[in-house]
Amino acid sequence: MRNLLVTGGAGFIGSNFVRYLLDKYPDYRVVVYDKLTYAGNLDNLLDIQDDPRYTFVRGDICDVARVEAVVQEYDIDAIVNFAAETHVDRSLMQPGSFIQTDVYGTYVLLEAARKFGLERVHQVSTDEVYGQVLEGASLETDPLITRSPYSASKAAGDLMCLAYFTSFGVPVTITRGSNNIGPYQYPEKAVPLFITNAIDDIPLPLYGDGRQMRDYQYVLDHCEGIDVVLHQGVPGEIYNLGTSVETENIVMARLILDLLGKPHSLIQHVTDRPGHDRRYSLNCDKIAALGWRSRHSFEEALEKTVRWYVDNEWWWRKIKTGEYWEYYRRQYEGR
Ligand code: NAD
Numbered sequence: 430m431r432n433l434l435v436t437g438g439a440g441f442i443g444s445n446f447v448r449y450l451l452d453k454y455p456d457y458r459v460v461v462y463d464k465l466t467y468a469g470n471l472d473n474l475l476d477i478q479d480d481p482r483y484t485f486v487r488g489d490i491c492d493v494a495r496v497e498a499v500v501q502e503y504d505i506d507a508i509v510n511f512a513a514e515t516h517v518d519r520s521l522m523q524p525g526s527f528i529q530t531d532v533y534g535t536y537v538l539l540e541a542a543r544k545f546g547l548e549r550v551h552q553v554s555t556d557e558v559y560g561q562v563l564e565g566a567s568l569e570t571d572p573l574i575t576r577s578p579y580s581a582s583k584a585a586g587d588l589m590c591l592a593y594f595t596s597f598g599v600p601v602t603i604t605r606g607s608n609n610i611g612p613y614q615y616p617e618k619a620v621p622l623f624i625t626n627a628i629d630d631i632p633l634p635l636y637g638d639g640r641q642m643r644d645y646q647y648v649l650d651h652c653e654g655i656d657v658v659l660h661q662g663v664p665g666e667i668y669n670l671g672t673s674v675e676t677e678n679i680v681m682a683r684l685i686l687d688l689l690g691k692p693h694s695l696i697q698h699v700t701d702r703p704g705h706d707r708r709y710s711l712n713c714d715k716i717a718a719l720g721w722r723s724r725h726s727f728e729e730a731l732e733k734t735v736r737w738y739v740d741n742e743w744w745w746r747k748i749k750t751g752e753y754w755e756y757y758r759r760q761y762e763g764r
């Protein structure tokens with residue numbers, strides 16, 4: 430496995446993963462295949478653009494001919510699929526694009542893997558496929574009781590991967606990760622939204638009572654877990670990937686304000702997200718048996734993340750302009 434196609438590699442986790450791979454494996458070649466939607470950004474890959482082991486191709490994972498051409502041209506051995514529509518709130522506004530990319534696009538990649546006999550398709554999935562978990566922790570074998578168009582689309586993508594393994598012997602693996610935080614996360618997601626708003630003294634819109642719980646993990650820990658499964662995971666298997674530490678959103682918001690020396694009065698409770706999943710929780714014993722565990726505590730991960738946004742205004746100020754504020758108004762006005 431030396432020639433990897435990283436779909437969605439210009440997004441948040443994908444770009445961190447590409448940097449991680451090139452650092453760790455000097456003999457790997459990485460082709461990033463990305464449509465560059467609003468969430469894709471070549472600035473995320475700026476520091477590796479001159480690396481001869483890295484190539485960027487702009488393309489849609491739903492485009493069969495283009496996917497097949499890239500797999501052949503670059504003699505691809507394996508696909509790691511990060512490409513997706515990823516924001517739950519946008520899935521409530523515009524579910525169609527989620528079904529198209531997260532379900533149909535996954536099918537296109539699986540077909541290409543089947544046709545060209547690839548060694549692996551790794552599907553980057555999410556803890557949201559289990560639905561909200563009010564008590565206990567989800568096992569990989571638990572039923573998928575999804576509640577948002579985003580999580581339903583991701584669950585369908587996972588099921589298609591398993592179907593291709595069972596029906597056609599395509600060697601797939603799946604990881605289901607919890608909430609990632611770290612460098613290059615588009616500032617629509619709660620953590621970078623709250624950090625960048627706080628820097629500018631703009632209110633932090635906290636949904637409902639703010640007592641919903643998430644397991645926030647540092648993005649490079651997640652990348653390391655994906656690497657472990659890519660190289661040691663068993664085809665046809667699913668691996669949960671999280672820290673097992675849960676934090677309420679209101680606690681996360683207050684910590685961000687404390688780290689930036691800003692007042693808690695910047696927190697503004699707004700109308701809750703429809704169908705808001707109250708809690709996710711992953712049992713991660715299966716990946717622990719492969720030797721993986723997250724390296725960063727929540728506090729370390731958040732501190733590093735806040736520092737990155739403070740030090741990299743060049744990156745997010747370009748994003749927080751016209752189109753972004755249009756979305757922001759649609760999403761938050763009158764809530
Ligand atoms: P992101 O929104 O930052 O990036 C998604 C990338 O996919 C972008 O570069 C975008 O241009 C690209 N893309 C979208 N549609 C495409 C298409 N049709 N063809 C090609 N490229 C396309 O997302 P992220 O947060 O980096 O998430 C990456 C993956 O990890 C997703 O599959 C997501 O479901 C999963 N995941 C995310 C988290 C999280 O906390 N962010 C946690 C667990 C799992």
Ligand code: DAU
Pocket residue numbers: 515516517518554555556557606607608609617618619620622634635636637641642643678702709
């Ligand atoms: O759990 C993994 C998932 O984490 C990924 O699969 C998704 O791609 C990713 O977007 C993320 O989903 P969440 O909905 O958990 O993340 P988000 O950052 O949107 O919200 C985190 C929590 O904060 C959630 O409980 C909703 C809340 N929130 C979010 C926003 C955007 C707010 O209170 N206010 C906000 O403005």
